[in-house]
Amino acid sequence: MSTDQLHELASREYQAGFVTDIDSETVPPGLSEDVIRLISSKKGEPEWMLEWRLSAYRHWLQMKEPAWPNVHYPKIDYQAISYYAAPKSSKDAPKSLDEVDPKLLETYEKLGIPLREREKLAGIAVDAVFDSVSVATTFKDKLKEVGVIFCSFSEAVKEHPDLVRKYLGTVVPVSDNFFAALNSAVFTDGSFCYVPKGVRCPMELSTYFRINAANTGQFERTLIVAEEGAYVSYLEGCTAPMRDENQLHAAVVELVALDDAQIKYSTVQNWYPGDKDGKGGIYNFVTKRGKCFARAKISWTQVETGSAITWKYPSCILQGDDSVGEFYSVALTANRQQADTGTKMIHVGKNTKSTIVSKGISAGHGQNTYRGLVRIGKGASGARNYSQCDSLLLGDKCGAHTFPYIDVQNSTARMEHEASTSKIGEDQIFYFQQRGISAEEAVNMIVNGFCKEVFKELPMEFAVEAQKLLGVSLEGSVG
């Protein structure tokens, strides 16, 4: 195993890169109040929703794209992007899977996502968002029995306007940051989930996002509300076709965990990362944040293997006393991928607790940055944080960077921070080979070992998927 072979190993083929040939309706590129009005009217939204979008748009016009992340990309022309693409056949949103274009179902099947309820797969309810439109939500009736609402965001705006109005923007305000403001102005769909007081959601909820149309951005909006004592586990998966041009994905996810509630949010992100030379790929600029009230707990787990650029900091505002925030992350950058990711743990309440476990893997020319903020507010007496940031390097052309920011305003806080950087050595690979294990499998085993602590936080099926994904992502021609 030479250094060259390590580099080979770090290069990879993307396996979800097919394009589905369906008739889609796309709004011409460009952004203006008129485009926003058009999106809103196409979705048949009430006036308040349009006003909310327009206020976000006006904020956005005043804002600047952030320059502080440790990522580099050519300037994005926001007027060259189309802000709405919908598969034509589902103009009126499908009422059941029978109304969904069979080609779409085929697409999801290719991705290994079962949408047909008759397959009754492992009791996971799925919402699938294709380009900008939610195409199907499964298991709706079963969830309804226990009072859980799980539907597309558009549907929620129509069917549950009071809930949406009550919580939308309470965690990520329209003016929060450049990309969140953009999303608030133009978001087209996403998922909505509401678990009423005391209910334990009887199955995993899952959303699969896929960008298909060319030259479109995807701006989905997810809002999850767990009322007092409720519990929900939510999974999110993402893929996109291989295209030479870059595509923008700017999502916003808001989580609200009321007193004693628990939300577990897991992501396996496999957007198209671009080719070996860094051509194409998704720009993934995402704002994810949750707010915990008293004794509530929010746990983010993410496995980020795709995207040309990842800019993402799933965060927790630990508002209520004794609330708990967790962040478990694996971020892999290979070829020319860049990731600047991490979390913010904002301790406001007393005896709040947060845990951060970040595992960055860099291969090829990949650049991996961990950026984290732990803030202990004045009133957060007895707050505790444990942070662990580990980096694993494959080859010597990649990079790992860590920027842990700590801001402590209460002297009773207890903070623990651990960090490590290691490299997969040629001697390690040879040791595996000498025992009969191929170099590729050796890298897999070492990488999986490195990620173990994060994988164990994922629901079972997802852990297996994530492990395979890392394998594929690192797969190359081992000579």
Place this chain on the structure above:
Amino acid sequence: MTMLEVRDLHANVQGREILKGLTLTVNPGEVHAIMGPNGSGKSTLAHVLAGRPGYEVTQGQVIYQGRDLLTLSPEERAREGVFLAFQYPIEVPGVSNVYFLKAAANAIRKHRGLPELDAMDFLALCKEKAALVELPEELTRRAVNEGFSGGEKKRNEIFQMAVLDPALAVLDETDSGLDIDALRIVASGVNKLRSPQRAMILVTHYQRLLDYIVPDFVHVLADGRIVTSGGKELAQELEAKGYAWLEKEPAPAASR
């Protein structure tokens, strides 16, 4: 069939010739000891046999069980039954010893057309083999060699050998770093692994190991060649006289 035939082997490391015409024949069932001064090329020979990248063969041949060993990849050699107990075993954080060994055992079994072992069968096998070298079970669950003491690492190598059941085992200074009791235990484990089908090459600096594992042949490697060969008495002679006297001897038959 001959187990291993090394003919006039020349090998470079970093452009420098380390092996300078080494010849050695090993038959099934035999134990060969290789001794020699520091830096003479003993580990280099072991690595060349295992196919370590960076060790470039410039001349000569290595025939293993009738096949040209040098054309096989390192993992193919391992699957064909070549095992190297490393002089400096490698640490692999995050990967447990049993998990590592199970992947290895199953890769080898697959190559031999045998069904893979399931977790239960494999754990039973591990238990049995760990007992052979008295390796504490706790160590089998820890990450491969991570934080192992020097002696524990060496013991772990022999444990792996026992599990993987190789045809040709090259033990590179497995005795160094072992305390007196451990040496006895490891040696007795190795002795139990001696069989008419298996051949072993022991690289060592000390006669003491050879009191426990009695070799069929002893070779002296100096400056990249086998300079003299003999029976087990040769080791005693070396212990008494050192290596200096050999330089005055005529080239022995074994190295041609």
